[in-house]
Amino acid sequence: MNPNEALMEKWEVQLRKGTLELAILAALQQRTLYGLELLKLLQSLPSTTITEGTLYPLMDRLKRDELVDAQWLQQGDSRPRKYYRLTALGAQKLTDLTRLWRQSVADIEFLLANPGPQPLQITGV
Amino acid sequence: MQQAELTNNDFIHRYLNDLRRYLARLAPHESQEVIREIESHLFDVIEQQEAAGNSVDVAVILRGFGEPRQLAAQYIAHIEEGAPPPRGFKAIQNMKKSVTATMYFAMAVFGFSTALCLLFVAGAKFLLPESVGVWSTAHGNSIVVGFVSVPPMATPEVMGWWIVPAAAMLAMAVALLTRKVLGVLKQHM
Structure with a gap:
């Protein structure tokens, strides 16, 4: 791995770390999922791939913070599974984080869409 | 086949026992809940892999969870207020x-x-x-x-x-x- 690739990976890890909670709350939006389902869903998307060892302790923390609640359910012949869903507090946090995320994307898109050399019109300061 | 299954179960039990030991600072029902969820995950994955006709290597599945000690550390991080133990801690x-x-x-x-x-x-x-x-x-x-x-x-x-x-x-x-x-x-x- 050349130094540039290493830097890229570092940045990717940081980004994933910062957005993971939003990704999980978004995945659980109006949906109940158990751990393995949630893991597979996140692993199916290139920028939200995480390991079991990251997911489960994080779900434990989200539950302790009352952003999700969990329930053991048994369907048919399958073994009982622990299903997660958003609480009202979790749904509220999802709304807040979504707003921040969209603002962040819009700002960066704006900068990317307006290269120099012309000076940028700065508004709202 | 029987032999392989036995080995897989042994692997899982050893892993979960280690994990239980490292989770000792949690209340018993909390640590039991963690173990139960991970156990359920492991057996689900094994079942799915077997159903798909793949050979099952529990060691590979467990790798995603990491070492029991490190996994447990994340679960008890909220109890251990303040800074995580310094690097030399294990030696001490x-x-x-x-x-x-x-x-x-x-x-x-x-x-x-x-x-x-x-x-x-x-x-x-x-x-x-x-x-x-x-x-x-x-x-x-x-x-x-x-x-x-x-x-x-x-x-x-x-x-x-x-x-x-x-x-x-x-x-x-x-x-x-x-x-x-x-x-x-x-x-x-």
């Missing part, structure tokens, strides 16, 4: 452990040999009644206890035959105390 723990092991054996040798000596004194009184006893010398300023070749001159022996039950009981008490202390030390090894 190991050092403490070996000190405890040394203490364990030193305590065992010291305690049981003291008990044996006391028993020996009790037994020797029968063989050499003149040489075993407790003497008060120098007008009560000093005492000689135990097994001497030449009894102190002109000093009365204080205990007489009482030394036999006294030494035997003391031996028993020292042995019991030693066992108790060793039991406590063992828990910290």
Whole structure:
């Protein structure tokens, strides 16, 4: 791995770390999922791939913070599974984080869409 | 096939047992909940892989969870307020452990040999009644206890035959105390 690739990976890890909670709350939006389902869903998307060892302790923390609640359910012949869903507090946090995320994307898109050399019109300061 | 299944289950049990040990700081029902969820995940994955006709390698599945100690650390991070333990922490723990092991054996040798000596004194009184006893010398300023070749001159022996039950009981008490202390030390090894 050349130094540039290493830097890229570092940045990717940081980004994933910062957005993971939003990704999980978004995945659980109006949906109940158990751990393995949630893991597979996140692993199916290139920028939200995480390991079991990251997911489960994080779900434990989200539950302790009352952003999700969990329930053991048994369907048919399958073994009982622990299903997660958003609480009202979790749904509220999802709304807040979504707003921040969209603002962040819009700002960066704006900068990317307006290269120099012309000076940028700065508004709202 | 049977053999392979056994090995997979062994792997899982060993992993979950280790994890349970490292989760000891959680309340029992909390740690049980963590174990149950991970166990359910593991068996789900195995079942799905078997259903898809793939060979199952539990070691690969467990790799996603990481080492039990590191996994557990994330679950108990909220209990361990403040900074995570420094990098040298494990070495310090190991050092403490070996000190405890040394203490364990030193305590065992010291305690049981003291008990044996006391028993020996009790037994020797029968063989050499003149040489075993407790003497008060120098007008009560000093005492000689135990097994001497030449009894102190002109000093009365204080205990007489009482030394036999006294030494035997003391031996028993020292042995019991030693066992108790060793039991406590063992828990910290």
